[in-house]
Amino acid sequence: MREYRLVMDTNSEDFDRAMVIYRSSFPENERLPEKKLAEKITNQEFQLLVSYEESKVSFMAILCPLKETNFSLLGYVAVAENLRGKGIGEDFLKYLGKELKEKDEFLLLEVENPASGDNQATKQRRLNFYQRLGAKILDKVRFLLPNLWNETPPEMLLMIYPFYPLNYIKRELVEKLINKVYEDFYEQYQHPNIELLCKNIPDIVNLI
Template structure:
């Protein structure tokens, strides 16, 4: 069954955070209280997919809405449900409701897992940019991750990349470039 995406219920925050910690390196995950505070940000939405009975959180998409683009900061499916097509269904549903271009970050294609992620997004219409940056450490440990942007439905020009990078760093990472 293809369940719709809906805003995460606040009472399911701990389930969301558990999936987040199981799905991303710690350097890419804010401390729990900082992540919870994002629920009060006007530009931030946690889109959730629940099971058919609307009880179990199957996955989520963490979105930042900018004036002229949407930014997916995190996207994950519960570990025990991976490989069943849920991620593709979620992404397709998300892109159907998107009213502007969508950006997301991927790690450099230097590992098999990173390459598989890039191929997943390509199959869903995203294009890998040649532009990238070093993501600030969300836990402030000093660790850094080199990332590249992918955009849907069309590629970024260098000037668009610079503009969107500055906006992401300002709103999402609270850093000035």
């Protein structure tokens, strides 16, 4: 069984290897600066989890517990380029889903919307991956990443994983989660996107 390790030393080889995977997996306009990641991990505001193949870091994930909720944002999850397609990411989500279920906690996922922009087939495959594992989309909830690198941020879907006990969540919780993602993960306080995104959320948000 694959093992996962929490990395807290940002001067370690494990952290450096995780950052190599991070840089190769996400476009610049979706990445937080590595210096900021290191600071947040050191302060225990973020959690960096890794796993190994042949004693080398092959997988990395960054989680951000969202304050005053029982949700954590899955900020980034990635597998080393030469090991993709071997089920490593799926193993991790199944492991994490089991851990969260025991604590009555949940993941909030940001997934690119296949209906928006280019590379729609790739985006749809990613969405299908999460749905196959049981993640649910927050229906009729729009989400945008903050503009990190002066480029147009992609349209996103928000998803909940693992199985949520209800088939809906209330507007107030969705608003809180959006605020906490912007504040706790991106350090964007009173960002204009927050008001924009919260404006048209239904009173009851179905999980589909």
